[in-house]
Amino acid sequence: MQIQDNIRHVEQVIADACARSGRSKEDVTLIAVTKTKPVALLQEAYDAGVRDFGENKVQEILEKYDQLPHDIRWHLIGHLQTNKVKYIADKVAMIHSLDSAHLAQAIEKECAKIGRVMPVLIQVNVADEDTKFGVSCSETEGLVRVVSEMPHLKVCGLMTVAPYVTDPEDNRETFSKLHKLLLDIAGQNIDNVDMNVLSMGMSGDYETAVEEGAVMVRVGTSIFGVRDYR
Numbered sequence: 438m439q440i441q442d443n444i445r446h447v448e449q450v451i452a453d454a455c456a457r458s459g460r461s462k463e464d465v466t467l468i469a470v471t472k473t474k475p476v477a478l479l480q481e482a483y484d485a486g487v488r489d490f491g492e493n494k495v496q497e498i499l500e501k502y503d504q505l506p507h508d509i510r511w512h513l514i515g516h517l518q519t520n521k522v523k524y525i526a527d528k529v530a531m532i533h534s535l536d537s538a539h540l541a542q543a544i545e546k547e548c549a550k551i552g553r554v555m556p557v558l559i560q561v562n563v564a565d566e567d568t569k570f571g572v573s574c575s576e577t578e579g580l581v582r583v584v585s586e587m588p589h590l591k592v593c594g595l596m597t598v599a600p601y602v603t604d605p606e607d608n609r610e611t612f613s614k615l616h617k618l619l620l621d622i623a624g625q626n627i628d629n630v631d632m633n634v635l636s637m638g639m640s641g642d643y644e645t646a647v648e649e650g651a652v653m654v655r656v657g658t659s660i661f662g663v664r665d666y667r
């Protein structure tokens with residue numbers, strides 16, 4: 438029951454943030470981030486109605502994939518190595534962590550083989566942290582243009598992992614910056630590019646992210662509790 442209660446709570450926080458900012462709650466997708474968590478807990482979230490799951494490791498998606506219903510939409514939200522693309526090309530609904538032309542080429546190659554178009558988000562290191570993956574704001578449009586030429590990739594928007602902060606207000610500017618960047622690039626009307634998705638906000642700051650226009654929030658700890666990496 439705990440997980441279902443947590444999901445209902447997170448959904449309510451999202452709905453309230455939408456109401457405050459004049460948006461519809463249907464415009465925001467909750468992605469349950471399930472890294473390190475056992476499939477029994479994922480099944481509980483599934484039974485509570487969640488269909489979008491986020492994992493940051495290819496290996497973990499592969500381990501869990503066959504043990505769970507196949508109408509789950511798996512979101513790859515962590516750093517992806519080019520040599521691992523082939524394992525998940527037919528399994529994930531979206532890759533949130535595209536951050537180089539080199540990786541885009543690897544995805545293009547594998548998706549061409551199986552004849553599918555992969556929805557991708559460009560990961561932007563908005564706050565310019567040394568420890569984070571992602572392209573800088575100034576490099577983002579260039580990468581969008583490169584990817585737009587690839588027939589088996591579809592750019593759907595932008596993603597960021599905001600800095601770890603104790604006060605979510607400290608990330609408001611980061612979120613609004615990513616939103617503005619999305620609108621700037623959308624205004625370029627690049628062929629084969631849809632700038633609709635803003636993937637931003639985690640357990641500590643998803644409410645603020647929704648107020649700033651998040652379309653997908655990635656929430657782990659607030660649903661499943663703290664992770665145990667031992």
Ligand SMILES: *Cc1c(COP(=O)(O)O)cnc(C)c1O
Nearest residue numbers: 470493514639640655656657658
């Ligand atoms: C782990 C992770 C999350 C979820 O973080 P929580 O603080 O547990 O909600 C979101 N996005 C990415 C990219 C992650 O790796």
